[in-house]
Amino acid sequence: METLSNLGDGFLIALTWQNLALALLGCFLGTIMGALPGLGPSNGVAILIPLAFTLGLGATPxxxxxxxxxxxxxxxxxxxSILLNIPGDEPAMMTCLDGHPMAKKGxxxxxxxxxxxxxxxxAFFATWGLILLAPxxxxxxxxxxxxxxxxxxxxAFMTLGGVSSTxxxxxxxxxxxxLGLAMIGVDTQTGVPRFTFGEVHLYDGLDFLVAIVGLFALSEVFIFLENRHGGNADATKLKIGKLYPPMSMIKQCIPTMLRTSFLGFLAGVLPGAGASLGSFISYSMxxxxxxxxxxxxTxxxxxxxxxxAGNNAAAGGALVPMLALGVPGSGTTAVLLAVLLALxxxxxxxxxxxxxxVVWGLIAALFIAxxxxxxxxxPMVGLFTRxxxxxxxxxxxxxxxxxxVGIYGISGSTFDLLVMIGFGVMGWGLRKLDVPLVPIILGTLLGNSMENNLRRAITIDNGNWWTLVDSPLALSLWAIAIIGFILPVVIGRTVKSRMHARKDEEGAISD
Amino acid sequence: MSDRIFGLFGVLLSIGFVLAALAIEESFLSDAVGPKAFPIIIAAILGLSSAVIALRPDPEPHWPAIGRLAEIAAAVVVMILYAEMLPVAGFVAATAFAAAYLAWRLGSSALESVLVGVGTSVGIYVIFHLALGLSLARGPWGF
Structure with missing residues (x-):
């Protein structure tokens, strides 16, 4: 009951004109970003964070x-995925398999x-799952x-590579x-500067927003420059035809949707899975x-x-560990964590x-969105196909x-722009070498609080390092971490080769 | 080969990181762990994983031809110039130039590039500065 009254309060917060307008704007921009190949959820959100931040919006909005x-x-x-057989973002990869053949059949x-x-x-069931599971x-x-x-x-770090990591x-x-990048700056506990090499701009540490936008958004621009893909979609393929499916088709799919919503949600909650894996598991099952x-x-x-159903449910599920534990399990939730930290x-x-x-306003807004x-x-899908x-x-x-503009708007400093360009180039090179970018982001976000927890734990126990594995809870977390790290070594290659049956170089980096 | 070079670079990076960590001056007021321990642990992981990457390389990635690399390098130079010129030339002029350059290199015709450049810059200026009140770099002409 308490949950419902909390949710009611949340709706009171979410149902202001400003918040409704923001939700509408977000939905619109999000759909566009998802649809465009090359812009996915993580870089889409990354570009918008500095803007939301500089506009002086509060936490909930x-x-x-x-x-x-x-x-x-x-x-x-x-x-x-459906119209062009090119996934708009990585989680939509599996939708190509049957979506495009359907489009070909008219x-x-x-x-x-x-x-x-x-x-x-x-998304609907996943939001309920979030409400029930997070508390x-x-x-x-x-x-x-x-x-x-x-x-x-x-x-979180050991499982973030994901089951599909090779x-x-x-x-x-x-x-x-x-984590190493996060160490740059003045040490919060003793006040000594670390890895700053005398550069005053670095005393504050690297701004993780700069790192995120550089790694996600600019590296994408470089990828496009490299491939010189400047073209647009073939207009003849964008015919939609009849819009509403017959009831029988929907009915036939209802059990599928319910099962895969559950499965996708689970994949989202578990560390190291995320939406791409959610849709993959759903489809294969x-x-x-x-x-x-x-x-x-066919x-x-x-x-x-x-x-x-699987990837949208996973998106909701991935919010559970991010909100409840402060430890995101996927790329986009890592970016959302950056928003919270920036605020x-x-x-x-x-x-x-x-x-x-903040929590309940957000959850209510998710329902509205x-x-x-x-x-x-x-009804308006034609607009997005344009x-x-x-x-x-x-x-x-x-x-x-x-x-x-977003980064300059925050700090007004040329130095930050140069750092961002540096991250863009680094992101491009690392993507070429198949190094995942999400752990880098998570490292810069969580590095300091990870170190603080380590030092606090050991200081409390008078310098005894064994305190880290002293409680059953900590031991089981370590056990899961180690299993999560080793498992992909065994099965990663098979999962990945099945997921990437369709090669997609320009798709978004990750969910 | 790429992975071997990359791994070697990672190992060197981790050694540099350890040296920089050892050079941290400890203050007289320190906790039981101190400011050096965690960076050294990280450097160890960095070095270890780099060594594994170098010893067990993945298949060679697909590197672009030298011309494409020059393309990216040129774009980086333009972006650096953009960052440096922003406070000098003002937002609108600098952005119009940078956006037009990128559009041109991605295959737009000359006219289209200019239109994209001017359109992007004026569009962002109107939406973010005039409508939303974000402060952007002022040039000699006040915009």
Missing amino acids: SLILLTSVYYGAMYGGRIS LAGEALSLSGIASFVG QLVKIALLFGPAEYFALFAL NQAKSAFAAALG EKRLVDKDGTFG GDPRGVAAPE NITPGPLLFTQNPD NFMLLAMNI VLMVPSRILMPIVAMVSF
């Missing part, structure tokens, strides 16, 4: 704007609206001391690089379960509904008691300039 973008991008990714409109409904179902997780998290938090951070050494490299005639892959509506809000168990307005997205994505006509030779300069 900024989060409403950015999570609407996040949900919207999850919806939008399917549009180009059922593009049906595929789009069916996947819109599936997205809605997935339970908070109860566990309240038992955590500094040693457990240290283990939890280690767990080279755990590169994931570990990325995490260590991010449905294929095993209901594909008796071998129609999956335009089966259930093959469209499964990955879409001086520390996510984690205390967030629910100290800033309940989800309905807005359903309305936008079915966006696909914007060639990237026009789009990418705009993306680059908006990134510069």
Whole structure:
């Protein structure tokens, strides 16, 4: 009951004109970003953070704007998957498999609206899952001391490479690089400068927003420059046709949507999975379960509904550990964590008691955004397909300039812009070498609090390092971390090769 | 080969990181762990993973031809110039130039590049400065 009254309070917060307008704007921009190949949820949100920040929006409105973008991008990714057979972002990869064949059969409109409904179902149940599960997780998290938090951070880093990671050494490299970058600046506990090399600009540490925008948005611009893909989509492919699917088709898909929503949510909550894996697992499970005639892959509506419900549910699920523990499990939630930190809000168990307005306002806004997205994505889907006509030779300069404006708007410093360019080049090189970028971001975000927890734990125990593995809770966290790190070494290659059956170099980096 | 060089670079980076960590001056007021320990742990992980990358390299990534690399380098130079010129030339002029350059290099025709450049810069100026009140760099002409 308490939950419901909290949710009611949340709706009171979310239902102001400003917040509704922000949710609408976020949904709209998010769908566009999801739809455009090359802009996915993580770089879409990354570009908008500095803007939300410089506009002086409060915590709840900024989060409403950015999570609407996040949900919207999850919806939008399917549009180009279905029409062009190019995933708009990574989680939409599996939607190509059946979505595009449906479009070829002349059922593009049906595929789009069916996947819109599936997205809605997935996101709707996942938001309920978030409401029910997050407070339970908070109860566990309240038992955590500094040693457990240290283990939890280690767990997040060790599993972040994901089950689909093929080279755990590169994931570990990325995490260590991010943590190392976080060390730059004045040490918070003793006040001595570290790794600043006498450069005054570095005493404050590197601004993680600069790192995020550089790594995610600018590196994308470089990838486009490298491939010189300036063209736009073939207009003849963008015909939609009849928009509403027959009831029988929807009915046929309902059990699929419900099952995959659950599965996707689970994949989202678990560390190291995220939306891409959510849609992959959903699709493969449905294929095993209901594909008796071998129609999956040839335009089966259930093959469209499964990955879409799965990835949207995973998007909701990924918010659970981010809000309840302060430890994100996927790329975009890591970026959302950056928003919270930039606004001086520390996510984690205390967030629910100290800033309940932020949490419940956000959750209510997610419900509202989800309905807005359903309305936008079915009747108005034609509008978004037009966006696909914007060639990237026009789009990418705009993306680059908006990134510069956002960062310059925060600090007004040329130094930050130069650092951002540096991160852009680094991001490009690392992507070429197949090094994941998300652990770097998470490292710069969490590095300092990870170190603080380590030092606090050991100081409390008078310098005894064994305190880190002293409690059953910490031990089990370490065990999960180690399993999560080793598992991909065993099965990573198979999972990845199946997920990336369709090679997509320009798709967004990650969810 | 790329991975071997990359791994070697990582190992050197970690050694540099350890040296820089050892050079941190400790203050007389310190906790039980001190400011050096955690960076050294990180450097160890960095070095170890780099060594693994160098010893067990992935298949060679697809590197672009030298011309494409020059393209990226040129874009980086333009962006650095942009960052440096922003306070001098003002937001609108600098942005118009940088956006036009990027549009041109991504394959727009001359006219289209100029239009994209001017459009992007004026558009951002109107939306973010005039409508939303974000402060952007002022040039000699006040915009």
